[in-house]
Amino acid sequence: MIRTLLIANRGEIACRIIRTARRMGIRSIAVFSEADAGAQHVLQADEAHPIGGARAADSYLRTDRILAAARAGGAEAIHPGYGFLSENAEFAEACAAAGIRFVGPPPSAIRAMGSKAESKRLMEAAGVPIVPGYHGEAQEEERLAAEAARIGFPVLIKASAGGGGKGMRPVLRAGDFAAELAGARREAKAAFGDDRVLLERYLQRPRHVEVQVFADSHGNTIHLHTRDCSVQRRHQKVLEEAPAPDLPPALRARLHEAAIAAARAVGYVSAGTVEFIVEGDDAFFMEMNTRLQVEHPVTEMVTGLDLVEWQLRIAAGESLPLAEAPAPHGHSVEVRLYAEDPAQDFRPSIGPLRQFHLPAPAADLRIESGVVEGDAITPHYDPMIAKLVAWGPNRQAALARLSAALAECRVAGITSNLGFLTRLSTHPAMQAAELDTGFILRHAAALQPPAGPAPRLALAAAALDALLPSGATQRSPWDRQDGWRLQGAGSRLLLLAEGETSHRLRLTRTGAGWQGEFNLAGHRLPDGALQVVVDGIAHRITVLRDGDAVQVLLPEGEWTLRHLDPYAPAGGETAGQGRLSSPIPGRVVQVLVSEGDAVTRGQVLAVIEAMKTELRISAPADGIVAHIGCAPGDSVEEGAELVTLAAAD
Template structure:
């Protein structure tokens, strides 16, 4: 076994590998960018080396700097984690050239499976079923359009060189093909440096089922059962579970056999994931990820194995620890907690994690996170902040455990998908395993319901949080919040913004608290902060309500949902924001990919004006109304900060 291991990654996977290395008595070495100098994986490692600026292209993707850190630390092996260089054949070759073991497959296998087109051809030759499509080298637009017509619409355009939903576009009709192809090529070029695409028949209700495989250098290859990863947004996974539910024994056996055949066809070594599209009893090879997957913990939970340890042992030349997969025990479900706004098409969110509390780990609950309270979510990396992995004796028990864990999460400072995940796990169709890759879209109305007005209980909790002193004592008479006046009792006006709506609350002091006039009614409230929550007495009824305060924003969490209310100045003149309505700014820091309009051009509501890339996501800046482009504040290729003008419209 190795004595020193360098982890060429960041976040929760780096933390996970470091913990496994420590258990095995291996000294761990971390690398970090300037943005990650205070990160959790740096604090956990035995040694940590800086490798450059925040941008991944100048740090985590710099092979020369990572190898220099490995050589300076005496590392005998490098674990690439997932993402960044984990599927880079050149990196695996560079490690071998430097005399350092690469914890992963051989470069030839990475190359073979890294090209979707080449991998499809290899799989077809190996007898692994593939989706009907076009995987050729000819990339002229007219030829691709002809092939699309031959396959028959709907089709799916996919980047040949990548994954993670980048460069992927479903096309339902022939007239949409040219625009979709241009968008897929642009995104593929930006993400992978390669704009080649392939075409496949677009299945209507497919499931995304994958098989975990492992192989060693002694000719042994086994599977470790199935996972279902059908629930996705932006073609990226949100919920995964093992084993995949509702597969017939015959289909499950065919998937296992096909996955092993796929691995053997490329001389595979180490951990890999063979992904399939499944519809009914039909299964087609989709791609092979030549690395550990984000969702590997669900496999570990049902097999009792440490897959990182297996990777290290195989990289050290050992044989597979087991001759075949142990039978799965129970069921496991994982969700990915992201810093993103589901209501804004899952747009990434940046900022400090002012409050970040997750439930305690337990034998039936695993928590994996690379961030801590106070850390910043930056625009430079993937916005995933944690994974919650639950186990149960059966699928129903696992989902129930996961729901309880999600209810215990507390997040403030950034927008997250927590509420979306809570509704997802509790949804009747999820409980019934009615799974396919369109699940999140099909049930969007229930998973992302329209904003409900804040109930009186939420308004009262926000008002009480605003009225209570920041500390337990009042040091100055001007800090008193009880409405005391020298010549009689006074009242206080609070203005709370609830999305677009505003609520004016008039509060006056009463013998045991406050009287609050709100929307034509009057209620009484009192209470105090206790045990991390508000103990609120509303009209005599006691409520324990988690409330998080972040500046002027007050987040109130009730059993039926959460509301973020913002304190406004009740005496400010109305209409102060009208002047800026036509100015469209960058919602988060990123890089301008395209500006699609010119000054003086007339545009219509919903028209795409510019495309911004940030946090592995392409964001479209659209016109909120008909208007004329008055000014363009950036150009393609510019790096912009949050709030930077992109386009300003007149008449919008």
């Protein structure tokens, strides 16, 4: 058995591997970048080594520094987690050359499945069904356009290397092909260093169903059932569940058999995931992820197995612990809590987690996170904050447990998708398992309702949060919150700003409550939520404070308000409305206008890449480009000027 293990990763997956290693009596070594010096995986490991700068290219993608840390710590094996070097055949070979076991498949399998085009040729030869498309080596734009016309629109452009939705663009019309091809190639080059693409028929209502497979070095291969990962944004998963619901038994059996055939075709060893597109009774091979998946906990919850332990035992030369998969027990659902803004096309958010609370783990609830309150979400890595994994005896019970867990979460300081996940888990179509990869787009009106003006209840909750004691010990008469005055009842004047709109509220203390714009009462609940009683009706509302900002979460949406000094003089005009700045640190990949150009509202002016995402900077109104403050290739900080617009004549 392995005695010392180095984890070549960060965040929640590194913490998860450390926990399993400790339970198995294996000493763990963490590696960390400058940005992660105080990270949880560093604090939890038995030993930790610095490996370079904050950028992944300067640390977590540096094979030489990771191997140097492994040698210094006496590691016998390296677990790559997922992302970074986990699917890098050269890294696996370098580990072997250094006499260190790579916890994963052989380099030949990584290479075979790392190229989407090559993997599809292999699968076709092995009898695994594939989506009709073009997987050839010729990459000239004219050839690709001709192949797209042959396949018939709509088509899907996919990066030949890598995964995670990078370099993937659906094209509905021939006239859009050239622009989308350029965007897909640009994303693929930035993410994988390889701008080659393949084309596939774009299925209209497909499900994304995958099969967990495991193989050992003794020729044994088994499946561990299915997962459904259809609920996605920008081709990246948001909600996953196991087993995949509502699959006909014959189709489920075909998927199991095809996944095992795919693994055997490339001499696979360790944990892997074979992904399929399913539409009706048809199933087509999509790709194979040659690593542990982010969503592996849902499989563990329904099988009772520890897949990381299996990986470590197989890496040590042992046989698979089981000859076949145990029958799945119950149902499990996982959501990914991200630092992102669903209202802004899921734009990543950065900053400190000023408030961060997750529910306590339980037998039917698993929490995976690599951050705690006070940590910062930086622009250097994926903005996932945590995973919540719920279990129930059936799918409805699992979703109910997930919804209850989400209600206990608190996130402030950055924008998160918490409210979005709450609406997603309770949506009628989710409850009915009406799943396909267009789920979020189709139900956007319900999942991402326009915020509109803050409703009366949101204002009442924000006011009550300001009026209630904060929990500090009363030290003087000035700390009293009962509104006592020598002459008459005390009152408070509150000024709440909502964008350009201000709400002025005067509330007078009356007994156990307040009166003014509404009759208000309530108290703080033990879990931090507020019991808000407005005009005699009680509501349980989550209110999060971050300095002067207050975020109110209601079932119909979220509103952020800001407390202003009601006695301060009115301010004047601020920065020019035509100055468009970078919303996040990143790299400029395109500038699409020149000084003097006339632009229209909504026109894309520039594109920046940040946190594995391309962000389009669009004109907020018609105007003239007065100044361009960036160029392609520039690294820009948050708030840096990109384009300045002047009013059109």
